[in-house]
Amino acid sequence: MQQIINFLIRNKTFITYLVLLSVALGLTFNAHSYHNTKFVNSANWITGGVYNLSDGVSDYFHLREYNQQLVEENLRLRSLLVNQPEIITSGDSLFPADSLLRNYRIYPATVVKNSYSKERNYLLIDQGKDNNIGQDMGVISSHGLVGIVENTSSGYATVQSVLNTLSEINASVKHTNNFGSLQWDGKTLNVVQLVDILRAAPIKAGDTIITGGMSSIFPKGIPIGKIRDFELDVSENYYIINVELFNDMATLDHVYVIENLDREEILELEKQTDE
Amino acid sequence: MNNSGLTNTILFIFLVLIQVTLFNHINFLGYINPYIYILFLVYYPYDRENTIPFIFLSFLLGLSIDIFSDSGGVHAAATLTAAFLRPVMMRWAFGVSYDYQTIKISKTTYGQRINYLSLLILTHHLVLFSLEIFSFAHLVIIVKKTIFSAIFTLVLSLIFISLFSKKKT
Numbered sequence: 287m288q289q290i291i292n293f294l295i296r297n298k299t300f301i302t303y304l305v306l307l308s309v310a311l312g313l314t315f316n317a318h319s320y321h322n323t324k325f326v327n328s329a330n331w332i333t334g335g336v337y338n339l340s341d342g343v344s345d346y347f348h349l350r351e352y353n354q355q356l357v358e359e360n361l362r363l364r365s366l367l368v369n370q371p372e373i374i375t376s377g378d379s380l381f382p383a384d385s386l387l388r389n390y391r392i393y394p395a396t397v398v399k400n401s402y403s404k405e406r407n408y409l410l411i412d413q414g415k416d417n418n419i420g421q422d423m424g425v426i427s428s429h430g431l432v433g434i435v436e437n438t439s440s441g442y443a444t445v446q447s448v449l450n451t452l453s454e455i456n457a458s459v460k461h462t463n464n465f466g467s468l469q470w471d472g473k474t475l476n477v478v479q480l481v482d483i484l485r486a487a488p489i490k491a492g493d494t495i496i497t498g499g500m501s502s503i504f505p506k507g508i509p510i511g512k513i514r515d516f517e518l519d520v521s522e523n524y525y526i527i528n529v530e531l532f533n534d535m536a537t538l539d540h541v542y543v544i545e546n547l548d549r550e551e552i553l554e555l556e557k558q559t560d561e
Numbered sequence: 562m563n564n565s566g567l568t569n570t571i572l573f574i575f576l577v578l579i580q581v582t583l584f585n586h587i588n589f590l591g592y593i594n595p596y597i598y599i600l601f602l603v604y605y606p607y608d609r610e611n612t613i614p615f616i617f618l619s620f621l622l623g624l625s626i627d628i629f630s631d632s633g634g635v636h637a638a639a640t641l642t643a644a645f646l647r648p649v650m651m652r653w654a655f656g657v658s659y660d661y662q663t664i665k666i667s668k669t670t671y672g673q674r675i676n677y678l679s680l681l682i683l684t685h686h687l688v689l690f691s692l693e694i695f696s697f698a699h700l701v702i703i704v705k706k707t708i709f710s711a712i713f714t715l716v717l718s719l720i721f722i723s724l725f726s727k728k729k730t
Contacts, residue, residue, distance in 0.1 A: 299645070306620045309620075310620065311638055311692075314634040315632040317641075318695060401631070403591060410631075470695075
């Protein structure tokens, strides 16, 4: 017994190191595993507050760009409104009467922390549980797809960016309806990979990629990007398509969170079917 | 709290804030960021008898950065490892006979300083990027990121140390 205690005292630094290292590695593996709610995330009031403060300062330097983007989007929406008089607006949510968007509710949000240079990128937005934001809601910008909400606190939410090696989003080629899974290999900013598109699909560079509507997160038809180039995978049955995003992920600011009002129902039904 | 405790607390908070608000967003050439918060390990006084607070503080420092940058525990593991290996690196850089307790980083020669910082930064960055990328298939990316980021961190650390060292009277 004495020896054991002596041993512990002699190696107390090393033991402390091992204990703390296993905590750190545990957190790391927890973050690596797909779609697990993380213990450690930036959706809390301290980090949110700090990022909000620094974002408030840096926003002033980009006001001109943001205004330009908002003007462009207003222009686009206004032209839609003119062409489709049946669209009605209520509060801050849009309910286009005659489209798939009927079952979706949209909330505006601002990106307070952006990240795009790592392998696994997460954004932080300034809307949280108090604003009805919940896990697995889609996030888009005026140009297209951004990511999926992962963790939420009362006032903030982290968003798993499409530039995240864990991200997997259902997407399809616009004019052929072939669908596959959108992933990122972590190599190039703003270039993601669409995999599992059958070899028979007639695709060419420049084709538009949109969300596929096979998930309960995004409505069908949200623009993602256009095909840059493509090649066959090892099995030579499927294409690996490099997709250039319409969004510039490095300059995101104003985004929209999409809530699927039927999501609970769909998940419930899927669960029953699985049983 | 004595004077050095207060200094270290302020340094801790200052480094975390400056890292997450400024240096995490530099993205030089697309992906190179300096990890300047490692300077805490340089400034924290060495104490042969009482190493556990230092190791624990380093873990906490890394964890703070992790919370801000949503990266699991990679910064915590990297900083912790660098802190644990610090005595070995001091021995390599400053020699065995050196009295570690009196070392002030601003009083060392440039050769010693660069050696010591390089060792510390390379260890930290190697663990950091290995865990962050976590795939041996991407070994080249790990090495590339480690080396380029390490150079960036080293240069900034040297500037920082020169700027904030007390003038010799």
